[in-house]
Structures are given as structure tokens and as C-alpha cells.
Amino acid sequence: MNNNTTTVVPESYPMNGGDGTYSYSKNSNIHKKASSVASSLIEDAIANKFDMNQFSSSLKHTFNIADLGCSVGPNTFIAMEKVLKALQKKYQSQHPNKPEFHVFFNDHSANDFNTLFSSLPPERYYFAAGVPGSFHGRVFPKSSLHLAYSQYALQWLSKVPEELLDKNSPAWNKGRIHYTYACDEVVNAYAAQFSKDMASFFDARANELVAGGLMLLIIPANPEDIPCSRPPLGMTFDLLGRCLVDMAKEGLISEVEVDSFNLPVYYPYAKEITQVIERNGCFDIEMMELQRPQVDGLRQTPQILASILRSGLEVIVSKHFGSQIIDELFNRVHKKAEEFPNLFESSFREGTQLFLALKRK
Numbered sequence: 001m002n003n004n005t006t007t008v009v010p011e012s013y014p015m016n017g018g019d020g021t022y023s024y025s026k027n028s029n030i031h032k033k034a035s036s037v038a039s040s041l042i043e044d045a046i047a048n049k050f051d052m053n054q055f056s057s058s059l060k061h062t063f064n065i066a067d068l069g070c071s072v073g074p075n076t077f078i079a080m081e082k083v084l085k086a087l088q089k090k091y092q093s094q095h096p097n098k099p100e101f102h103v104f105f106n107d108h109s110a111n112d113f114n115t116l117f118s119s120l121p122p123e124r125y126y127f128a129a130g131v132p133g134s135f136h137g138r139v140f141p142k143s144s145l146h147l148a149y150s151q152y153a154l155q156w157l158s159k160v161p162e163e164l165l166d167k168n169s170p171a172w173n174k175g176r177i178h179y180t181y182a183c184d185e186v187v188n189a190y191a192a193q194f195s196k197d198m199a200s201f202f203d204a205r206a207n208e209l210v211a212g213g214l215m216l217l218i219i220p221a222n223p224e225d226i227p228c229s230r231p232p233l234g235m236t237f238d239l240l241g242r243c244l245v246d247m248a249k250e251g252l253i254s255e256v257e258v259d260s261f262n263l264p265v266y267y268p269y270a271k272e273i274t275q276v277i278e279r280n281g282c283f284d285i286e287m288m289e290l291q292r293p294q295v296d297g298l299r300q301t302p303q304i305l306a307s308i309l310r311s312g313l314e315v316i317v318s319k320h321f322g323s324q325i326i327d328e329l330f331n332r333v334h335k336k337a338e339e340f341p342n343l344f345e346s347s348f349r350e351g352t353q354l355f356l357a358l359k360r361k
């Protein structure tokens with residue numbers, strides 16, 4: 001590969017692998033439930049916004065699909081089943097010759113692909129392959145994809161904004177691990193990094209998707225009526241940050257370690273996404289809808305909240321502070337979460353999930 005193929009080498013923040021108590025595969029039910037509200041929109045986008053005949057010359061015998069930021073399952077398999085069923089229905093109505101389907105599961109090379117592929121559904125409609133690499137850059141050949149999909153992944157930044165670690169910068173994020181409740185300079189640094197990362201993401205997908213190809217995105221978002229520094233989905237990060245500050249005060253970790261730790265996660269407004277898409281100029285927005293993630297019926301306890309956070313953040317926390325603090329930290333998260341019994345409901349409120357269907361021009 002040359003420099004025109006891969007332009008960034010972002011940091012890797014994998015979820016917990018394996019299938020143990022704190023694995024992502026055992027604690028990702030909330031994301032599965034939340035994204036299920038978009039099922040009808042996925043079907044609608046494929047049925048009404050996807051013209052198979054537009055790129056029939058490039059299709060030949062294989063239809064290529066990519067799940068970007070697939071993690072370790074099982075949510076990726078559930079999502080691909082929905083996409084494949086909608087595609088099969090579309091072919092029955094529009095195209096007489098159904099191709100073979102090839103699904104590429106993409107994530108960082110540190111992702112637990114062994115667990116992912118050991119749990120592949122035995123009965124499936126597609127061939128499967130793993131593609132390691134960051135979706136912030138190119139990971140597929142030019143004009144090789146017919147459909148790209150991503151759910152609950154694009155909130156991850158390629159890196160922590162550099163200003164947050166500079167003591168001489170007004171964006172130095174002392175005493176916090178996220179932009180939740182932070183000053184405007186910190187929020188702006190996160191927003192600028194997100195904009196830069198999304199520009200790279202859309203540039204890469206513009207190269208990889210065929211003309212007429214479809215991209216379906218489910219992104220955790222910030223409601224339009226909520227200040228950027230008060231993201232509902234960021235409240236759990238504030239909880240984690242408080243526990244780390246308490247541990248520093250008790251001498252279990254150093255204050256310097258806390259001040260130099262920031263979570264590379266950003267929840268955008270819908271308009272921030274549309275601005276990047278418009279600047280890119282290679283995609284038409286076919287569908288866009290802000291939704292309330294469907295989490296009703298899920299058990300919502302402090303212990304479950306702590307386990308969910310641990311499954312997603314243990315690797316990045318361990319890398320910075322060491323693995324020896326993990327049990328103590330998330331036990332504290334469990335106890336502190338008891339002070340906020342409605343944290344789930346307040347986090348997954350109306351407008352915290354954005355669905356987008358984009359068509360490559």
C-alpha cells in the first residue's frame with residue numbers, strides 16, 4: 001500500500017474480547033436493543049432508496065457489504081441479517097439474478113476477531129471475511145463496496161485532541177476525563193477532532209463505494225435542545241471520572257494520571273454530520289432521522305451499568321492506569337451509580353440516536 005491508500009494510523013480502543021463476565025459480547029445487549037428502533041428505516045432505505053440497476057454493470061456475481069467497527073458480536077450478525085433480508089427482498093422485486101453476498105467485518109487489528117468468527121451464525125446468507133484497519137482511513141479497494149454499514153462506532157475519535165493534554169492550553173481538561181460538564185474550549189477541541197475524523201471517514205468511503213452505493217449509519221448523538229457540554233450519553237463518563245478523581249484523592253492513583261486521561265468519544269449534533277457530508281460533496285442524504293433508542297424492558301441496575309462501562313472501557317483504562325485498578329474502579333462505579341437511579345432513562349432519551357442513509361453520487 002502507498003500513502004494514498006492509508007493516510008492515518010489512529011489509536012486502537014477495542015472492546016473487551018472473549019465471552020467472559022465483562023466481555024462486550026455479554027454486555028452489548030443495550031446497543032442491540034437501542035439500534036433495533038432503526039430496523040424499519042434500514043428496510044425502507046434499501047427498498048426505496050437503493051436502485052440495483054444503477055450499478056448492475058459493477059455488480060457481476062458478488063454483492064459486497066462492509067460492517068465498519070463491527071466489534072466482537074453478536075450485534076454485527078444481527079444487523080447483517082436485517083440488511084441481507086432487506087436486500088434479498090429488494091432483488092426479488094427489482095433484479096432477476098440474485099448475486100452471492102460477501103460481508104466484510106471491519107475493526108481495528110486489536111479487535112478480538114477470534115471470538116467474532118467463532119460465533120458466526122452457522123446458517124447465513126453470505127460469505128464472511130475480516131478486514132483489520134481503522135475506518136478513519138481507507139480499508140477497501142476503490143469502488144469495491146455496494147453497501148457500507150456502521151452502528152454505534154463513529155462516536156469514537158481517532159485520537160484524543162492534543163490540546164486537552166497541554167497545561168498551557170485553555171482546553172487543558174484538568175480533573176475531567178471527557179467534555180461532559182467541561183468548558184467551551186474542551187468541547188470545541190472534541191468537536192474539531194470529530195469533524196476532522198469524519199471528513200477522513202467520508203473521503204475513504206467515497207473512494208470505496210461504487211456510484212449508487214448505499215451507506216447506512218446509526219450514530220449516538222446529542223439532541224438539538226441540549227447544550228453540547230451536557231450530552232445525555234456522556235453522563236456515565238462523568239460518573240466514571242468522579243470515581244477516578246476520588247481514587248486520586250485517596251492516593252490509589254496519581255492526580256497527574258487522571259489529568260492526562262481523556263476518553264476519545266464525541267456525540268455530535270445532526271447538523272455537525274450534515275456539514276461534513278456537504279463539504280465532502282460525494283453523497284446525497286436520502287434519509288435522516290433522530291430517534292429515541294429503544295431500551296424499554298432492559299434490566300437497568302447499577303451493576304449492569306458498571307458492567308456495560310467495563311466491557312467498553314476496560315482496555316483503554318488499563319492501558320493508561322494499569323490493570324490493577326480495574327476491579328476497584330468499577331466497584332466504585334457500581335456504588336456511585338446507585339445515587340443516580342434514572343441514569344439509563346436520562347441517557348437514552350429522544351434524539352440521542354441518529355439514523356442516516358447516504359447514496360454515493
